[in-house]
Amino acid sequence: MPHTLPNGFLWGASTSAHQTEGGNTNSDWWSMEQASTGAGHIKEPSGDACDSYHRWREDMDLLAGLGFTDYRFSIEWARIEPAPGEFSRAALQHYRRMVEGALERGLRPMVTLHHFSNPRWFRWSAADAAEVFARYVRAAATVYGEGVEHVCTINEPNMIATMAGFIQLLEQGGALPEAGLPEPDHAVADVLVEAHGRAVQEVKSCAPHVRAGWSVANQVYQPLPGAEEVAAAYSRPREDIYLEAAAGDDWLGVQSYTRTRIGPDGPLPVPDGAPRTQTGWEFYPAALGQALRHTAALVPGVPLIVTENGIATADDAERVAYITGALSGMAQAMADGVDVRGYFHWSALDNYEWGSYAPTFGLIHVDRETFARTPKPSASWLGEIGRTRAVPEVTP
Numbered sequence: 001m002p003h004t005l006p007n008g009f010l011w012g013a014s015t016s017a018h019q020t021e022g023g024n025t026n027s028d029w030w031s032m033e034q035a036s037t038g039a040g041h042i043k044e045p046s047g048d049a050c051d052s053y054h055r056w057r058e059d060m061d062l063l064a065g066l067g068f069t070d071y072r073f074s075i076e077w078a079r080i081e082p083a084p085g086e087f088s089r090a091a092l093q094h095y096r097r098m099v100e101g102a103l104e105r106g107l108r109p110m111v112t113l114h115h116f117s118n119p120r121w122f123r124w125s126a127a128d129a130a131e132v133f134a135r136y137v138r139a140a141a142t143v144y145g146e147g148v149e150h151v152c153t154i155n156e157p158n159m160i161a162t163m164a165g166f167i168q169l170l171e172q173g174g175a176l177p178e179a180g181l182p183e184p185d186h187a188v189a190d191v192l193v194e195a196h197g198r199a200v201q202e203v204k205s206c207a208p209h210v211r212a213g214w215s216v217a218n219q220v221y222q223p224l225p226g227a228e229e230v231a232a233a234y235s236r237p238r239e240d241i242y243l244e245a246a247a248g249d250d251w252l253g254v255q256s257y258t259r260t261r262i263g264p265d266g267p268l269p270v271p272d273g274a275p276r277t278q279t280g281w282e283f284y285p286a287a288l289g290q291a292l293r294h295t296a297a298l299v300p301g302v303p304l305i306v307t308e309n310g311i312a313t314a315d316d317a318e319r320v321a322y323i324t325g326a327l328s329g330m331a332q333a334m335a336d337g338v339d340v341r342g343y344f345h346w347s348a349l350d351n352y353e354w355g356s357y358a359p360t361f362g363l364i365h366v367d368r369e370t371f372a373r374t375p376k377p378s379a380s381w382l383g384e385i386g387r388t389r390a391v392p393e394v395t396p
């Protein structure tokens with residue numbers, strides 16, 4: 001029996017501004033890309049990306065035509081506030097046109113206020129970072145004030161703190177651990193939790209109807225027998241504190257791609273011979289159902305939305321197989337009582353994967369020269385599920 005999605009279930013795809021817009025020259029990521037020699041984790045610059053700053057209408061036409069009812073995109077702080085306290089009306093109006101454009105096409109916009117990139121002048125380590133972020137959130141109310149039901153304050157705060165920890169490590173001449181993630185920057189983590197709280201307050205006071213939340217990267221830490229305590233200690237600063245910070249929120253975003261097994265000494269590498277995706281992650285579609293269950297157990301009573309789930313692959317049939325497994329895990333979690341309100345696939349488009357265009361996560365192929373968009377078979381297949389509301393079942 002296929003699982004039927006409840007009425008009102010959000011069915012969409014996600015993108016982020018820096019990864020798709022192109023020419024995001026006032027952002028810290030653009031500066032890092034220009035400074036990179038290509039030898040480190042940044043292999044190539046984002047450049048024109050998918051040119052979605054100009055072609056967003058095409059993106060939305062395609063998604064709506066494919067059967068999606070929702071679109072999660074981010075607005076770019078670096079464009080909106082090019083200098084501290086100086087706001088660009090033109091940039092705000094651009095994003096307002098996107099919100100209205102989505103609504104005109106029957107797509108409910110979920111607006112992410114911060115997706116990894118910052119204005120060049122901003123640092124999460126600054127003493128007034130949370131306050132400065134709140135000021136931007138207030139200014140952005142002209143974008144989300146009407147017609148937007150869901151606002152995501154900060155995408156993957158746990159990855160932002162991890163990136164900050166990683167940069168410190170590089171500066172000290174250290175190297176990435178063989179498995180798992182580097183130690184997060186705990187001071188940045190505290191600021192992010194504070195910034196989220198203040199942002200939720202700002203959103204609610206500017207637009208009381210908006211449902212505000214944030215999205216956390218779920219790593220699905222799986223302890224080997226006897227390593228339960230090691231896994232719990234590893235998960236706390238990397239994931240659980242961010243989930244718990246969402247306890248009073250309207251919803252919580254679950255983002256899931258793969259799992260991490262934990263042994264007595266910590267994270268283990270992907271087992272030899274296990275299938276991997278283009279990013280080197282283990283092909284493990286069951287992660288989504290497990291991420292939802294872990295999150296629901298930690299933060300009972302907060303509705304969950306899958307704000308990202310996907311696979312980097314050149315083989316679109318593999319993408320369909322991955323999504324089928326992931327949706328099946330989600331449906332089983334829902335049947336067991338986990339309150340899931342929506343699913344957004346990552347990503348709508350093949351886009352800039354933070355340092356490289358090689359991994360292709362998109363439902364829609366983007367020609368790197370002409371920017372022509374071509375939906376892959378997986379796009380029609382996933383959009384059709386939006387129309388029928390029937391999630392195919394997988395026999396485990």
Ligand code: BGC
Nearest residue numbers: 016155156159217308346353
């Ligand atoms: C991020 C996306 C990213 C995706 C795949 C998430 O960590 O929010 O920006 O492209 O995962 O790596």
